[in-house]
Amino acid sequence: MTANLGADLLAAVALLNRWATARADFDVPAAQARLLALVERAGPARISDLARADRTSQPTMTAQVQRLEDLGWISREPDPTDGRAALVGLTDAGRTALRGVRAARERALEPSLAQLSDAERADLEAGIAVMRRLVELPAVAPVAAPTDPV
Numbered sequence: 001m002t003a004n005l006g007a008d009l010l011a012a013v014a015l016l017n018r019w020a021t022a023r024a025d026f027d028v029p030a031a032q033a034r035l036l037a038l039v040e041r042a043g044p045a046r047i048s049d050l051a052r053a054d055r056t057s058q059p060t061m062t063a064q065v066q067r068l069e070d071l072g073w074i075s076r077e078p079d080p081t082d083g084r085a086a087l088v089g090l091t092d093a094g095r096t097a098l099r100g101v102r103a104a105r106e107r108a109l110e111p112s113l114a115q116l117s118d119a120e121r122a123d124l125e126a127g128i129a130v131m132r133r134l135v136e137l138p139a140v141a142p143v144a145a146p147t148d149p150v
Helices: 005-023 030-042 047-054 058-070 092-114 118-136
Strands: 074-079 082-090
Touching (some): 005 092, 030 058, 030 082, 047 058, 047 082, 058 074
């Protein structure tokens, strides 16, 4: 077992995400796709919460939200708990765009997955199950919401 299991896991996941995104055929900029995924996970959320989860500034997040709103992919609705704030949520068009990005990334992986042996595929499936369990374990210290790629 490797001494740097956490670092190796994070590096492998990041590499796989970059690899799939680079080979996928979609028209949505990766940063916009990532924000769509964040909004999907967060549900209706304030811009300040999205900025904190994405580890970016509120003005930067406001500009990103505006771009996606202009495309019709997200909408802002009044926050029922605070009339001064708005909640950002996905529109049907945003869900469609996000599904398209995810499908394109999956198609990019298919040829490589097809080259794996049955044993490698089984190992990969077991690894996926472990990774899902890992992110469901209780956190030892408070952490920000994940900002993984789509």
